[in-house]
Amino acid sequence: MSGVVMPPAPKPVPPGFEPAFFPKRMGGAAAGGAGEPRTRIVVVGHVDHGKSTLIGRLLADTDSLPEGKLEAVEKACREEGMPFEHAFLLDALLEEQAQNITIDTTRIEFRHGGRAFQIIDAPGHREFIKNMVTGAAAADEAILMIDAQEGLKEQTRRHGLLLSLLGVARVIVAVNKMDLVGWKEARFRELEKEIREYLGGLKISPREVIPISAREGSQVKARDGKNLGWFRGPTLLEALLAGAPGGSQGGDAQGPLRFTVQDVYRFDERRVIAGRIESGTLRPGDTVLFFPDRKSSRIKTIEAWGEPEAVRELGPGRAAAVTLEEQIFVERGHVGSHQEHPPVESREVRARIFWLDTEPLRLQAPVQLRLATQSVEARLVAIERVVDAEKLEQKSGAREEVGRFEVAEVRLRCRRPLVYDAHDRVESLGRFALQQGPRLGGGGIVLEAEYPRSLAKAVTGEHLTWTEGRVSQEARAAHFGHEGAVIWLTGLSGSGKSTLAVALESLLFRRGIASMILDGDNLRHGLCADLGFSLEDRAENIRRAGEMAKLMAESGLVVISSLISPLRKERQAVRTACQAAGVNYSEVFVNAPLKECEKRDPRGLYRKARAGEIKGFTGIDSPYEEPERPDLVLHTDREKVEGSVGHLLQHVLGLVRLKEEDRESAEGPGGQI
Amino acid sequence: MSYLQTLEDQSIYIFREAFANFKNMAMPWSMGKDSNTLIWLAKKAFAGKIPFPLVHIDTTYEFPEMLAFREWARKHYEIDLIVIVNEEARKRGVGYETHDPVTVTHELKSLALQQALAKYQWDALITGIRRDEDSTRAKERYFSPRTADNEWEYRDQPPEFWGQFTTAVKPGEHVRVQPLLDWTELDVWEYVRREGIPVPKMYFAENGRRYRSLGCWPITKSVESRVNTIEGIIEELKSTKTAERAGRAQDHHERNAMQKLRAKGFL
Numbered sequence: 035m036s037g038v039v040m041p042p043a044p045k046p047v048p049p050g051f052e053p054a055f056f057p058k059r060m061g062g063a064a065a066g067g068a069g070e071p072r073t074r075i076v077v078v079g080h081v082d083h084g085k086s087t088l089i090g091r092l093l094a095d096t097d098s099l100p101e102g103k104l105e106a107v108e109k110a111c112r113e114e115g116m117p118f119e120h121a122f123l124l125d126a127l128l129e130e131q132a133q134n135i136t137i138d139t140t141r142i143e144f145r146h147g148g149r150a151f152q153i154i155d156a157p158g159h160r161e162f163i164k165n166m167v168t169g170a171a172a173a174d175e176a177i178l179m180i181d182a183q184e185g186l187k188e189q190t191r192r193h194g195l196l197l198s199l200l201g202v203a204r205v206i207v208a209v210n211k212m213d214l215v216g217w218k219e220a221r222f223r224e225l226e227k228e229i230r231e232y233l234g235g236l237k238i239s240p241r242e243v244i245p246i247s248a249r250e251g252s253q254v255k256a257r258d259g260k261n262l263g264w265f266r267g268p269t270l271l272e273a274l275l276a277g278a279p280g281g282s283q284g285g286d287a288q289g290p291l292r293f294t295v296q297d298v299y300r301f302d303e304r305r306v307i308a309g310r311i312e313s314g315t316l317r318p319g320d321t322v323l324f325f326p327d328r329k330s331s332r333i334k335t336i337e338a339w340g341e342p343e344a345v346r347e348l349g350p351g352r353a354a355a356v357t358l359e360e361q362i363f364v365e366r367g368h369v370g371s372h373q374e375h376p377p378v379e380s381r382e383v384r385a386r387i388f389w390l391d392t393e394p395l396r397l398q399a400p401v402q403l404r405l406a407t408q409s410v411e412a413r414l415v416a417i418e419r420v421v422d423a424e425k426l427e428q429k430s431g432a433r434e435e436v437g438r439f440e441v442a443e444v445r446l447r448c449r450r451p452l453v454y455d456a457h458d459r460v461e462s463l464g465r466f467a468l469q470q471g472p473r474l475g476g477g478g479i480v481l482e483a484e485y486p487r488s489l490a491k492a493v494t495g496e497h498l499t500w501t502e503g504r505v506s507q508e509a510r511a512a513h514f515g516h517e518g519a520v521i522w523l524t525g526l527s528g529s530g531k532s533t534l535a536v537a538l539e540s541l542l543f544r545r546g547i548a549s550m551i552l553d554g555d556n557l558r559h560g561l562c563a564d565l566g567f568s569l570e571d572r573a574e575n576i577r578r579a580g581e582m583a584k585l586m587a588e589s590g591l592v593v594i595s596s597l598i599s600p601l602r603k604e605r606q607a608v609r610t611a612c613q614a615a616g617v618n619y620s621e622v623f624v625n626a627p628l629k630e631c632e633k634r635d636p637r638g639l640y641r642k643a644r645a646g647e648i649k650g651f652t653g654i655d656s657p658y659e660e661p662e663r664p665d666l667v668l669h670t671d672r673e674k675v676e677g678s679v680g681h682l683l684q685h686v687l688g689l690v691r692l693k694e695e696d697r698e699s700a701e702g703p704g705g706q707i
Numbered sequence: 708m709s710y711l712q713t714l715e716d717q718s719i720y721i722f723r724e725a726f727a728n729f730k731n732m733a734m735p736w737s738m739g740k741d742s743n744t745l746i747w748l749a750k751k752a753f754a755g756k757i758p759f760p761l762v763h764i765d766t767t768y769e770f771p772e773m774l775a776f777r778e779w780a781r782k783h784y785e786i787d788l789i790v791i792v793n794e795e796a797r798k799r800g801v802g803y804e805t806h807d808p809v810t811v812t813h814e815l816k817s818l819a820l821q822q823a824l825a826k827y828q829w830d831a832l833i834t835g836i837r838r839d840e841d842s843t844r845a846k847e848r849y850f851s852p853r854t855a856d857n858e859w860e861y862r863d864q865p866p867e868f869w870g871q872f873t874t875a876v877k878p879g880e881h882v883r884v885q886p887l888l889d890w891t892e893l894d895v896w897e898y899v900r901r902e903g904i905p906v907p908k909m910y911f912a913e914n915g916r917r918y919r920s921l922g923c924w925p926i927t928k929s930v931e932s933r934v935n936t937i938e939g940i941i942e943e944l945k946s947t948k949t950a951e952r953a954g955r956a957q958d959h960h961e962r963n964a965m966q967k968l969r970a971k972g973f974l
Contacts, residue, residue: 059903171868472875
């Protein structure tokens with residue numbers, strides 16, 4: 035241990051010394067600033083297909099390396115007895131050089147043609163996909179590397195699939211190591227065709243497919259007329275320059291307003307709502323509706339510290355801090371929107387997800403869903419299909435879980451209503467992360483959203499108010515010890531709906547769960563006594579039954595509805611209404627073939643229908659549309675009543691039962707406003 | 708929207724996410740250009756008030772001009788400033804006169820911070836590090852968890868995307884929150900110019916030399932320069948190929964010094 039050669043100690047400052055330099059302000063936010071936009075590039079592809087070599091080559095060819103870096107790496111290589119490679123320029127960590135694999139996303143800048151490019155080196159090793167996701171999610175453009183010798187490999191496809199999920203639409207394909215295939219055009223064209231077909235299946239159309247040799251420096255910066263004279267397209271750097279620079283992360287300024295609330299500050303007399311404009315434009319004086327409460331208020335001011343002049347509008351991507359005219363309740367997680375084009379508010383989300391965690395994501399297991407600043411507990415209620423990266427086809431067989439590095443189309447159900455958009459409508463409100471434990475485990479994009487035709491609960495007029503009780507659904511659930519729900523049994527006459535409903539009701543009741551059957555025939559004795567059996571009347575019958583069931587479930591009951599409800603459209607309307615109200619809804623398909631139902635014919639109705647005594651009988655001369663995505667299917671022809679009832683009971687308990695910690699932490703009735 | 712504006716908005720978003728998710732956070736503050744940019748961004752994020760304390764780790768080898776700046780800023784910005792010194796190490800005689808720079812930096816900065824973490828129980832620290840400073844910093848996350856031993860597990864970092872960060876910590880652990888991660892040295896100076904952010908005078912040339920990066924006086928070298936305006940600094944940066952921290956001896960003392968320092972809790 036030894037000290038340094040000490041320079042002379044600095045002198046004390048003279049009295050009255052002014053320590054700060056005040057630069058002349060160049061206009062603040064209004065000036066924008068001279069910062070040059072840069073394009074963020076992610077380099078992906080299979081392990082050893084030459085990603086790090088390409089980046090090293092780009093840095094060296096554009097003269098973007100810090101002084102001495104090249105020499106230092108060359109020296110290190112000599113010391114370790116290894117031949118120099120461009121890839122080592124990036125691999126600053128010793129162990130990376132030892133393994134010859136880039137461990138983590140690195141960000142390196144280079145300048146070319148008056149533009150700045152920021153390269154995010156995404157590794158290709160299977161274990162490191164989470165880093166690739168981190169890198170690619172921030173990228174404007176992707177370079178997908180393919181080894182001309184090896185062709186498309188597992189990671190080539192998997193990365194392509196992830197790029198489409200992460201929303202990186204701009205892709206350049208570099209077919210690398212052309213020197214190793216004798217610079218042959220035929221090989222290049224073969225790979226070009228294959229990759230274009232694969233990416234086309236993901237709705238990605240690559241901007242360019244370019245043959246290169248990163249090691250030899252061919253077609254990266256310089257053209258290689260000798261070996262690649264047959265190629266008429268651009269060099270890789272020319273292709274990069276042709277793309278528009280990125281930089282703005284925001285969405286569409288003309289799009290629907292989405293103001294996500296991060297926090298509410300009361301550090302002084304002001305009450306400042308802080309957040310970010312994800313889409314659309316916000317101006318003082320705008321009337322903004324905050325979801326999920328749908329309370330509205332006008333924007334009084336935009337608070338901008340350090341700006342001498344009042345800010346008149348904020349567009350997508352901008353940090354926002356506002357004060358409101360009317361002091362309504364707003365908190366973190368709320369989303370502000372104009373009256374027109376509101377977001378969806380629902381407890382159910384249909385999404386395409388990717389999973390990164392070593393622990394698989396299991397059906398019905400709780401997972402934290404984080405969308406913008408919302409964080410809600412959700413459960414995977416259905417795995418519709420698991421996408422095979424190799425063939426982009428469905429993997430066979432019913433699935434109980436989504437495993438590591440798998441991509442799947444699923445349905446998630448949240449404990450509280452979630453405010454969101456379809457991914458293709460408002461990108462940042464249509465994507466979310468999933469978390470099991472302390473770290474992010476995966477993410478997904480919202481495939482579809484049922485936008486409401488009108489805002490039933492919106493406070494649209496100055497003197498109109500929505501009367502809201504003081505008892506929240508959570509408080510009600512804590513009081514009863516379970517949540518309310520609508521269990522919608524659908525199936526042919528004679529399939530066993532009534533039998534199951536009666537059994538379920540008493541089993542739930544014995545477990546202390548308040549439940550009630552809503553029977554189609556019974557409703558027609560009262561609430562629906564004015565309705566006949568025309569198509570319109572049948573639709574109205576379902577609508578009323580659905581509204582009734584929703585209200586009863588909101589009051590805390592588990593409602594078991596037993597109606598044939600033959601049409602998908604009508605069942606979907608009930609589902610949407612329930613979800614918008616934050617009510618658990620589960621569609622149970624009581625599935626028995628017509629032949630079996632007709633054989634049972636408990637009330638002799640089929641016999642009468644066949645004889646023409648009853649007209650428009652479902653299954654005989656009126657259609658029954660089977661559910662496309664039921665939450666549960668009960669095959670009452672294959673299993674005994676006890677078996678079906680058992681399945682149904684487990685399903686319902688999983689839906690409405692509170693977890694122990696919720697029971698302890700939830701406040702009593704009236705506690706939450 | 709200009710790129711500088713994108714950076715500002717993103718940093719503000721990160722500040723607010725940190726404040727909303729952590730109960731007890733603090734911001735180490737070294738008085739340099741990055742630190743002053745952070746104060747500026749925090750003022751913007753929180754509508755003029757900085758709702759958490761700033762921490763200066765005083766190695767006792769600070770330039771007097773910087774200490775003067777510290778006292779000026781404390782009043783000017785109305786900040787709650789905590790000054791910490793590793794008194795125990797100084798009593799043991801740890802110093803540049805007798806020890807190598809890696810040891811001194813570890814003892815007087817990293818361990819001092821660790822002692823303060825234990826005392827104040829901060830669950831998040833806002834840092835001013837940038838990816839362009841050093842290749843190990845290039846691997847950082849916006850929200851980067853540290854173990855209870857204050858170590859950085861750079862081999863196994865959590866994924867981070869779409870503005871969703873790692874916000875859960877176990878007792879004793881903390882998260883480094885890094886709002887300037889995507890900024891470059893040039894971005895910082897251009898932002899200082901755009902906003903008119905006060906910075907220490909030592910960045911500007913006197914007698915033909917100026918400081919590009921500021922640390923402990925025994926190991927921080929000035930560079931030859933006549934630049935005495937922000938515009939001049941920006942022009943100089945655009946033409947230089949010398950690394951920013953070239954004047955900071957502890958980084959270069961041995962191979963991988965930075966990696967070793969950072970894995971053990973150095974900012």
